[in-house]
Amino acid sequence: MKRFLCGRSLVSAMCVGLVVTAAFCFVAAAGAQAAPAGQRNIILATTTSTQDSGLLDVLIPLFEKKTGYFVKTIAVGSGQAMVMGQKGEADVLLVHSPDAEEKFMAGAYGVNRRLVMHNDFVVVGPATDRAGIKGTRPASAAFKRIAAGQALFMSRGDNSGTDAKEKAIWKAAGIAPEGQKWYQQTGLGMGQTLNVASEKQAYTLADRGTYLALKKRLDLVILVEGDRDLLNIYHVIEVNPAKWPKVNAAGATAFADFMVSPETQGVIRSFGVDKFGSPLFFPDAGKRAEDLGK
Amino acid sequence: MELILDGVRKAFWLLVTSDPEVMGITLLSLRVSGLATLVSLIIGVSTGTLVALTRFPGRGLVVSLINTGMGLPPVVVGLFVTILLWRSGPLGFLGMLYTPGAMILAQAVIATPIVMGITLAAMQQLPKKLRLQILALGATRLQLAWILTKEARLPLLAAVMAGFGGVISEVGASIMVGGNIKGYSRVLTTATVMEASRGNFDMAIALGLILLVLAFAVNLVLTRIQQKERPR
Structure with missing residues (x-):
């Protein structure tokens, strides 16, 4: 009888523990997510270079202020960023691996690939x-x-x-x-x-x-x-919402549009000039990749 | 050497001027790791006590598993939590990946076996006769567990410190499930990694020092509670 009681209390204690954990996580997540709720979130998978250079620290706040979206920037290599896109774990990609990008597009994982900038x-x-x-x-x-x-x-x-x-x-x-x-x-x-x-x-x-x-x-x-x-060429790609219904397509389009807008392109052109004496990136929206460096 | 001095100076400056970004990062570290430790205490102490006080088939295996879990590699935890929380994963509907909540979950998974293992050891350290005495006085099993927990409070505080120390200093899981998102899921460890890879070594050292100060302050408080009374 005693052993039976023990076993049951062990199980119930574990259940209580699990419920409490889940509750804590929800509360914490909800608290932290107060600002960015639901589809106001965009997951941007990008390369370490855009983050490490500090460019995104300048661009993301501008975009958030303008549109009200909250951008979760995940800085990984271009390879991993595209895998995230393939699995629908990201909404929009900012990457610089043209051959892999073309394969990504051929697989219909992405839509609307647009040239943003190069260095x-x-x-x-x-x-x-x-x-x-x-x-x-x-x-x-x-x-x-x-x-x-x-x-x-x-x-x-x-x-x-x-x-x-x-x-x-x-x-x-x-x-x-x-x-x-x-x-x-x-x-x-x-x-x-x-x-x-x-x-x-x-x-x-x-x-x-x-x-x-x-x-x-x-x-x-x-x-x-x-x-x-x-040449190091950066493109913005929206993840194909037809493949992954959970993708925030509107947010992805808004971000991609923002990246190629004249205003943003101007910011990219002047970024880093004060610190390094020359720009770190050259804006290329609307150009063709084949024409770069000629 | 000069670099370290730069870092110390920078850390001092950031603290004195209470730089809003660094303060936010520090508070988030404290909140995430504090909550994770709390969760791990609830699960770890209860389960640890039960395993310590009961005998059941396969108990030896369970104890070995708990002790192995004390050395659970954070990156492995991060990897599995990430896969679980993916949009396409079994818990994807929660939309929890890349949130502080996901970091609390991962850190709680890391800290729980640590707390559980130390609780287990602490409870087994208590004199066997104490149990008999308490039961002889007519205590229920729950009362027994409560009294024993109180008796073992000194080593249990050590469990709190070990659990908290394990997660506040952890970087692998936090960066994987949190994403190191500026102003949202960036904590002291992930910010240190990023600043170092950006070549801002003075900033990285400063953040590292703030982390040390924070860990020291928390442990100082806990140690004072622990050492207030003379050991039995």
């Missing part, structure tokens, strides 16, 4: 430039020299837009670097990868914005730049 990638490395790549063009030729010199190269290795670009350049160079001793993958974001490359005096591919933002603490210099292959 460029740079190949950075130690000032001593052991592989002698300074000024080499195209970028694939520089990569060939790094491979020939077996100079240490740090790769993001995280399926981000930068990682995709790096892989494309290796492919153009006709080299399969994976598994080589001089080729290491950090699996980290751009900022952290630059720090690792700086400590190890290795080469790496970086977007110019993140490099400029971190420059003063890095022992790395720009060695290759200005190649058309190094």
Whole structure:
């Protein structure tokens, strides 16, 4: 009898515990969500570069003020952002991995892909430039020299837009670097990868914005730049609501429209000028990706 | 070295001027981890006490599982909570992913086994005869549990500190289920990670120091309560 009572009280105590947890979480969630309720939320899946450069800290408040939407910015690599879009876990994407984006569109996961802005990638490395790549063009030729010199190269290795670009350049160079001793993958974001490359005096591919933002603490210099292959192009994509009914389609459209509006494009043009002396991003709304860098 | 001094200076400045953004982040850290600890106490102490006081088949396995849970990796918890809370997941209808509520849930999952394990150990430490004595005086099982909980309050406060310390310093689950959203689900640990990856090391150090001060203040209060009376 006693044992029976014990068993029952154990189960009931656990049930009470679960109910209490759930109640707490609801109360907490409800309290915190007072401002952004229901479909006033937008989940924006984007790349670390737009967050780490500080651009979104400027743009998101403008958008929220204008439209009343609440934007949940989830900064991940472009690869993960697109997986979130494919699963309907995000409403709108701001990404920079054109080949993967085209596949995403071909799969009808997204609608209305629009060009927003570009900047460029740079190949950075130690000032001593052991592989002698300074000024080499195209970028694939520089990569060939790094491979020939077996100079240490740090790769993001995280399926981000930068990682995709790096892989494309290796492919153009006709080299399969994976598994080589001089080729290491950090699996980290751009900022952290630059720090690792700086400590190890290795080469790496970086977007110019993140490099400029971190420059003063890095022992790395720009060695290759200005190649058309190094263009870094950002598109905004609305996740297809026909595939995922829970997607906030109106919010996604509002955000995408905002990103390509003349006013926002002006903000993008002037962003970073005061801090770095030159803009970090170049607005491109309405242009065609093929015409960039010509 | 200079960088650390910069960080200390910055932390001091942020605290003195009570910078609104940093204050918001600090308060959210305290609220999320405090509530998560509270939830873990309710579940952990009750279940821990019951497991300590009862004998049932498979008890050894349950105790091992609880003790293993004390080292539950936060990122693994974060991953599973994320998958559960996805729009397409089993709890998607709650719309809870990327909210402070989701962070409380994940942190409670991390802290509960810690509290449960320490409770279990504390209860088993109590002299066996005490139980017999209390039962002999005619206490019901619930009264027994309550008296024993009171007897074990010193190690139970240690459980509170361990649970709170585990979740306030946790970053993996918080960033996955909370999303580090500015002014909404950004806590001290996730903000530190972000500032470091932005190259703002002074800010990262400052946030880290504020986290340490916060953890110290909370533990100071708890330790004072714990040490107010002389140990038996």
